[in-house]
Amino acid sequence: EAGVAQSPRYKIIEKRQSVAFWCNPISGHATLYWYQQILGQGPKLLIQFQNNGVVDDSQLPKDRFSAERLKGVDSTLKIQPAKLEDSAVYLCASSFLNEQFFGPGTRLTVL
Amino acid sequence: AQRVTQPEKLLSVFKGAPVELKCNYSYSGSPELFWYVQYSRQRLQLLLRHISRESIKGFTADLNKGETSFHLKKPFAQEEDSAMYYCALSAKTSYDKVIFGPGTSLSVIP
Numbered sequence: 001e002a003g004v005a006q007s008p009r010y011k012i013i014e015k016r017q018s019v020a021f022w023c024n025p026i027s028g029h030a031t032l033y034w035y036q037q038i039l040g041q042g043p044k045l046l047i048q049f050q051n052n053g054v055v056d057d058s059q060l061p062k063d064r065f066s067a068e069r070l071k072g073v074d075s076t077l078k079i080q081p082a083k084l085e086d087s088a089v090y091l092c093a094s095s096f097l098n099e100q101f102f103g104p105g106t107r108l109t110v111l
Numbered sequence: 112a113q114r115v116t117q118p119e120k121l122l123s124v125f126k127g128a129p130v131e132l133k134c135n136y137s138y139s140g141s142p143e144l145f146w147y148v149q150y151s152r153q154r155l156q157l158l159l160r161h162i163s164r165e166s167i168k169g170f171t172a173d174l175n176k177g178e179t180s181f182h183l184k185k186p187f188a189q190e191e192d193s194a195m196y197y198c199a200l201s202a203k204t205s206y207d208k209v210i211f212g213p214g215t216s217l218s219v220i221p
Contacts, residue, residue, distance in 0.1 A: 003154070031207070040120075042197050042211035043155070055206040091155065098143060098207050102155040 002026075004103035006092050012109045018080040021106045025074070025094030033100065034067055034077050035091040043091055049075065082110045113138045113202045115212035123218045124188050132183040132215045134172075134198030143201040144174055144181040147211070150194045158183075158196070168192070188219045 005024040013019050025032050030051050035043035046065065048056040052072040060067070064083070069075040079086055089105040114137045124130045136142060146158040159167045161174040161181060172183045181198060198212040 033209075035211075040213075042115075042213045044211075045209065048206065048208070050206060056208060093155075095207070098201055099157050099160070100147075100209065104154055 004092055004094055004101055006090075006103035006106055008106055009104060010107045010109075012111065013082055014111050015084055016081040018078065019082055019108060020076050020078045021090050021092075021108075023075045023077070023092030023103060025092070026096070026101055029094035029096050029101070030072070031095045032069055032075050033091075033093045033095070034075070035093065037089045037091055037105070039088070046077070079108075082108075084110050086110050113142075113200060113208070113210050115198050115200050115210050117196075117198055117212040117215050119215045120213070121216050121218070123220060125220050126190055127187050130185050130188045130192070130217065130219075132196050132198075132217065134181045134183065134212060136179050136181065136198075136200050138179075138200060138202055140203060143203070144172070145199040145201065145209075146170070146172055146181075146183050147197045147199055148194050149197070155197070188217075190219050190221055193217055193219045 007022050032049045034046045036046050037043045046060045047067045049069045052069045067077045087110045089107050091105045092103040093100040116135045144161045147155050148158040149155045170185045174181050195214050195216050197214045200210050202208045
């Protein structure tokens with residue numbers, strides 16, 4: 001299916017382990033977002049990139065989360081070390097004319 | 112601070128009945144408002160945005176700046192409308208910051 005790609009789709013890890021998620025946005029979309037969606041809540045923005053620069057990372061827990069978007073195309077989000085409360089769906093989106101296009105998400109379970 | 116509230120977590124209506132999903136926001140500037148929808152096993156996707164002022168799948172939403180609301184309405188609900196609906200606000204800063212509400216799960220009963 002064309003659109004924003006994410007991998008893996010599911011990941012189960014133990015607390016204190018590390019995990020990385022990958023996102024490939026729609027070609028030509030300059031803006032890329034990573035959201036955390038905890039069960040029963042709306043998506044919460046973790047970080048927003050404009051090309052390869054960060055424009056908003058105010059809600060990113062920087063002691064454990066990091067993200068990069070090298071070359072202004074695909075992006076990775078890393079959690080190191082993971083905590084139980086990091087269990088959530090991690091959504092990647094890219095936007096065009098302020099419409100966001102979402103990937104399928106990565107469901108992370110931390111045991 | 113910008114905020115989006117959706118007072119109903121769950122909403123059940125019968126097929127053919129009118130439906131209204133409520134959304135209120137707080138923002139001091141001129142926001143752009145959106146409704147996003149997530150059908151079962153599908154991706155989150157845009158349903159409509161206030162600047163387009165169009166009806167999508169029979170849904171409409173009017174921005175009421177006085178009441179700071181952007182309620183989503185449909186006169187006759189269909190079973191295929193059952194989904195999770197999120198109201199979102201784009202704050203016009205130096206970049207387009209988007210804030211999502213907590214969502215309302217709509218169930219249309221046949």
